[in-house]
Amino acid sequence: MTRARCPQETKRCYDNAYSFGSTTTRGAWQKVSTLRKQGILPATVYGKNVEPIAIQIDERAFANTFRKVGTAVLVDLHIAGHDPIQAFIHTIQRHPVSRNVVHADFRAVNLNEETRADVPVGLVGMSSVVARGDAIVNQTLYAVRVRAKPTDMPPRVDVDMSKVERLGQPVYVRNLALSDVYTIETPGDTIIVSLTGIKRRGPGGA
Structure with missing residues (x-):
């Protein structure tokens, strides 16, 4: 997890944004229980004019970032086969016993529109x-x-x-x-x- 660079088309640099680095899509054949055992967090990206994308990210990187930024700081998602997506962490689901995060939703945003x-x-x-x-x-x-x-x-x-x-x-x-x-x-x-x-x-x- 690193600090994000600003897209060239944006006039203002958002220095407080974070990046998860390389993020891959998640195939329908991949069982989420298997991913979690491997330290991988299943997640979904959605938003206005963005088709929902099932992704998988490093669980530890996500936990560290969420602890720092919560739901009000931009994160950069670099997903294979897609342009970089700027998003907020929208919701998370936790295990009822361990309280570990088991799923996350990212809400993609347009940097030029209010949200x-x-x-x-x-x-x-x-x-x-x-x-x-x-x-x-x-x-x-x-x-x-x-x-x-x-x-x-x-x-x-x-x-x-x-x-x-x-x-x-x-x-x-x-x-x-x-x-x-x-x-x-x-x-x-x-x-x-x-x-x-x-x-x-x-x-x-x-």
Whole structure:
């Protein structure tokens, strides 16, 4: 897995894209159970004006990439017999016991058209209330729906917890920083995170 190069026809380079390198198509005769035993992950590529393509990729390379980029960062797929495809990891399926990824879907995109993705919400900094041990963080929203051109899609959006200074002060989606290149479509009145007070026991344990 390597960083991707930008297609020559695109005006902007997406430095945060990743490439899986050589990826091969998967024949209908190949049993997915056999592929998985060989450390190969079966996957499907689909999208607007793209016929579904069954592919197989290195399981470890996929796991490492997904852990880093999630579903909001472009990846380059170099599939034998096809032009390079820019895509987002759309969905994954996990084994019910081992929780290993057993299948993945890639959604191919046009770099010149807006698309939507669920972008992770990260928490940065620390509230002074939490630092004093008077509260704990209660995050209830972990991703927001974002509309943007693929090259403008943020890998994540952050909440600065150092600005949350009191109990009863939830952070809403509408409090997220605005951007000129992408739009957050999740309703603004959705709560992302709040602080829950910690009851301190007195000397007698009451």
